[in-house]
Amino acid sequence: MMWLLKVVTGVWLLQLAWRFKRALAAAALVVFVFAAYGWAGLLVLVVCPPLLALAWRWVHPWSYWRFVGWLVARHRLRTVYGLRWVEVMQSCGLHRPLPGRPGEFATPRLVQVTESPVGDVLHVRLLTGQEPGDFECQAAELAHALNAPAVRVTSTGPGLVDLTLVERDVLADGVVLDDVDPVTDLRAVRFAVGEDGAWRTRDYANIAAEVGGGVPGSGKTAGETSLACGLIQNPAVQYVVIDGKGGEDWSWNTPRAAAYTNEDEDLNVVLDLVESVHQLMRARLKTQKTQRGQANFWNLPLDPAHPVVFLVVDEVQTFTDAKGMDKDTKTVAATITARLSALVKKGRSAGIITRLLTQKPTSDAIPTAIRDNASVRTAWRVLSDDAAEAILGPVVRGSAVSPVDIPAGMPGVAVVADAGGQLERVRFPYIDEHTAEQIATRTADLRRDLTDLTSPTPADKAPADEEASA
């Protein structure tokens, strides 16, 4: 009877018109222009839009391509995905029966489709009672149903998930840089590219330490090099480098480094450097408020006269893993470990960031107490879950993302924690050491010697509290 009512009242005509509203609007416009301006008007109507589009593309390509991307994504929302959405949700078991309405069901809502360098991203609103884990469990089924090689599920907020249809693994393509932009804002330092092809940034303000590890050749040093190349161009940054490998991996930075050693046998040389940085930390902690007005370094404006100090200890196990050392060397190693531990625990408010890297990620190389105080952790390729845990902590045990799965042929790929604490894969950019050396040479005038930074203050003469606990 309903259909009869619609026919009689003319509602069906309105419904039909609404369904073809765009075609009707276009036809009405053509008729109007022809009636008002004749053939000349029609010619203008046909020729003008493409010309305007070309002009837009030429004048402002960024907004033009953004608009085109938006149009394409809307088209896919309506056609490619929208038409099959209910069927896909049902076949993957992600629908829910409606209470009290037998045979009827609700499905999560496909809100929007956007493009990413990896593939299309479907933004989905969950049904009440669903959680992102429901979609994660069905990721393989979703990939088949949506005709994609893989589907990545990301929680984007309460009741929301993004389904990324991974058409290609962007991390498989290396990112090779000819030059590195200077880091001007230490609160947003670009360090690697994520699986969506977008750059990831780190906030180095209020950070005390980073630990990183991976098997030889996994890309630790290269990753650190690309990061350092941006940071050393900032006059308010100084680098202290200790290379426990004893090679020349870091020699590119000698023109710019406040202090550098690649001594891997005489641990006293290393201890002297670590002591100097430790002394600088203590001096800042004791005098910063009196002399500069704030107890926390990061509440003060960045100032080349009081630079942020990055202490990089590559192959840190050379100095911390005492196995096989003679008695005297063990004593020195224990002091180095104690000083590093103090820097990791207290360096934050003194503007000192300690970065410990190792190819032997074990609790002997990076004591758990140090790792647990390092808020930034990076695991390049490792061979065992234990090694992954030694770097990333117990969180990696229950995670779907693990550095053990990184293929040997993808140096520079690593697992890091994102801003929300979830683990994700990224790829560090690669910069060859000659380019890095050129950057270090052209910024050599920004270098300040570590001894200039560590002029003693009366406060330094106070007994070291860490010494007691070491």
Ligand SMILES: Nc1ncnc2c1ncn2[C@@H]1O[C@H](COP(=O)(O)OP(=O)(O)OP(=O)(O)O)[C@@H](O)[C@H]1O
């Ligand atoms: N991000 C990257 N993209 C492409 N290639 C890379 C990348 N990182 C490293 N490589 C390649 O891998 C090689 C080894 O990298 P790197 O020296 O950084 O490894 P490592 O983990 O520091 O090794 P080791 O522990 O032996 O010092 C580099 O010489 C380079 O050829």
